[in-house]
Amino acid sequence: MSEKKTVLVAGDLILDHSRFLTYERQSPEEPVCPVGHHEGTTWALGGAGNAARWVRRLSDADTILIGHYARIGGPFEWLRSLARADDIEIGSHLERQCGEMTVKERIYLRGVKDSTWRQVVRIDRDTNIQLTPHEARTLCAHLELTMASQRPAILIIADYGKGVFTGDHAPLLLEKLQDLVVVHRIPTVVNSKYPARWARFVTDVLVCNEAEHQSLRGSPVAARHLLITKADKGVTAYVHGGTPSVTQRFHAPTVATDVQDVTGAGDAFLAGLTTNLVHIQFRRGQVLENGMLAEAVAEGQAAAAHCVEQLGCGAPGMTEVEG
Numbered sequence: 001m002s003e004k005k006t007v008l009v010a011g012d013l014i015l016d017h018s019r020f021l022t023y024e025r026q027s028p029e030e031p032v033c034p035v036g037h038h039e040g041t042t043w044a045l046g047g048a049g050n051a052a053r054w055v056r057r058l059s060d061a062d063t064i065l066i067g068h069y070a071r072i073g074g075p076f077e078w079l080r081s082l083a084r085a086d087d088i089e090i091g092s093h094l095e096r097q098c099g100e101m102t103v104k105e106r107i108y109l110r111g112v113k114d115s116t117w118r119q120v121v122r123i124d125r126d127t128n129i130q131l132t133p134h135e136a137r138t139l140c141a142h143l144e145l146t147m148a149s150q151r152p153a154i155l156i157i158a159d160y161g162k163g164v165f166t167g168d169h170a171p172l173l174l175e176k177l178q179d180l181v182v183v184h185r186i187p188t189v190v191n192s193k194y195p196a197r198w199a200r201f202v203t204d205v206l207v208c209n210e211a212e213h214q215s216l217r218g219s220p221v222a223a224r225h226l227l228i229t230k231a232d233k234g235v236t237a238y239v240h241g242g243t244p245s246v247t248q249r250f251h252a253p254t255v256a257t258d259v260q261d262v263t264g265a266g267d268a269f270l271a272g273l274t275t276n277l278v279h280i281q282f283r284r285g286q287v288l289e290n291g292m293l294a295e296a297v298a299e300g301q302a303a304a305a306h307c308v309e310q311l312g313c314g315a316p317g318m319t320e321v322e323g
Helices: 048-058 076-085 133-150 170-183 210-216 265-279 290-308
Strands: 006-011 013-026 034-047 062-066 069-071 095-100 102-110 118-125 154-159 188-192 205-209 225-229 235-239 248-252
Touching: 006 048, 006 133, 013 048, 034 048, 034 076, 034 102, 048 062, 048 154, 048 265, 048 290, 062 133, 133 170, 154 265, 188 265, 205 210, 205 265, 210 225, 225 265, 235 290, 248 290, 265 290
Parallel strands: 006 062, 006 154, 013 102, 069 095, 154 188, 188 205, 205 225
Antiparallel strands: 013 034, 102 118, 225 235, 235 248
């Protein structure tokens, strides 16, 4: 019997809040304003948490989530219960004493005759909480302890620009992370909205979308594999750093056919890709042949396609609608 694997996910934590309304009529005060009947709400871990949720559903790997949890207007145990519902372990002693977590609220509306839900409003209660030096050290200590005790098969770093990897402490934090993955020889996948921040970080895979890639301005990156997601245009893969124009390996067209909602597609792609890498026992420093890399990308695309065919972040595990 093969040993059960562990996936470690670290980065920016976000909360996803979805509200569902059924259309009843137009407002008499404002003709373009629909009036809806409240059907219910859901709460779920977003950001790095959503990537962890997808990993846990797509694989049988134990999934550990490490990040800083800021004030959410409720007890910390409620946040922990969201993680438990998806069978995710979250790091302890990382709750911040000040500030708030980023919350993304989405409002979905459906008509009486047309039962299709549509996202009509998104409300971002955005934060950019920069960690204190003490918090950065605590985060690194948790990562080091987890790496040493759990020996994860892979590390996912999810950088959404919400504070964990920004601020004065960021260069030292990235330097410490680099030391940790080298010492413990843990294959690492970085997904970043700010890939220039990770240009010199020797990661095994760097994932960003087409617009985010523009911030690199053609500069070489230290990543052994660079994957650029291009929404309905697919994914382009580059290998072993250098300028992308020299190192392009292949382009994989999208496989999504019935797009309902693109929310969470990037996290799903990341999880599908990572699940494949764990399955093939991907090693730190390994450079994948075209066929193996194409299979990993294909699993990521399949997960993303599954996501966009549903509402919000889709399966896995939108929590049950609470009336």
